[in-house]
Amino acid sequence: MSRQSRTRPAGSGRSLHQAYDTALLDLDGVVYAGGQAIAHAVPALGTARADGMRLAYVTNNALRTPGAVAEHLTELGIPTAADDVITSAQAVARLIADQVPAGARVLVIGGEGLRVALRERGLVPVESADDDPAAVVQGYGGPDLPWGRFAEASYAVARGVPWFASNTDLTIPGARGIAPGNGAAVQVVRIATGAEPQVAGKPLPPMHRETILRTGAERPLVVGDRLDTDIEGAFNGDVDSLLVLTGVTDAALLLTAEPPHRPTYVDSDLRGMLTGQPEVTAAGAGFRCGDWTAQARDGVLELAGPSGDGGDGGDAMDGLRALCAAAWTYAGEGSCTLDAGKALARLGL
Incomplete structure (x- = not known):
């Protein structure tokens, strides 16, 4: 499936930190917020690094030097060298x-x-x-x-x-x-x-060029929290992306994403780097992921849970992935305008 025609999040049978050689990580809203590490970020990044994935930190924030950013990350428990940081x-x-x-x-x-x-x-x-x-x-x-x-x-x-x-x-x-x-x-x-x-910065080509020149990444995965910078930058660079919901983008905004803003993968936080990603499959008039099925009908996005009646069991991220498939397929090359409020409320998102 080409990025230009993405209508559902992709699946991966391998954990992402093994499927890709380099993570190109945004900082604000992904690794930290307000200078403090986001929940689960430090251990997740430590595991990815220990298993051989290169971690590069790619930020549009031009305020601090790479050395200062590296020092801050190291203080948070994420050992980082200045060469691991690429800024706008x-x-x-x-x-x-x-x-x-x-x-x-x-x-x-x-x-x-x-x-x-x-x-x-x-x-x-x-x-x-x-x-x-x-x-x-x-x-x-x-x-x-x-x-x-x-x-x-x-x-x-x-x-x-x-x-x-x-x-x-x-x-x-x-x-x-x-x-x-x-x-x-x-x-x-x-x-x-x-x-x-x-x-120069994300999502435009000068930033992607700077990142590839400095990291030498061959199979990069962009990890970010913003659709209009991180995800669009990955789209423009023709590389895969993981959206995490720890920063600017929430579930409702994700459902309205137009093709350049649709990530390859979606997860709640950086722990998503350490796992495979479930497949989203067609199911009748809708789409299934895990125990959840979503479809567009009568002007709304509907979500059915594990029992088939919209129950609250199952993984909320699977439900969101199914909703993405229903919303993006309905919208085609545009932006989905269907009401998703009840569906997202069922997932606690």
């Missing part, structure tokens, strides 16, 4: 270096991660639009980034200086909830200038 700052720095002279000045609107990545490419970070920059780069700078930084970017961009963005994620998950991401900050400069930046 690195991807955008390579994109800029391909277009400006060696040693060029770049106006930085963001954190230390951007500055380190630019220096790695032989570029010189500067702080003012009056420093004659050859480019402007914008990345997530944390909640305390001064408002005046957006003005500096706007002055330079309005003069025609090429503008780059590490990513355009509108939101970022944290311990207290969902906060504005770099995409919200990019929108400020877009409003002020009417310009459009070149974007």
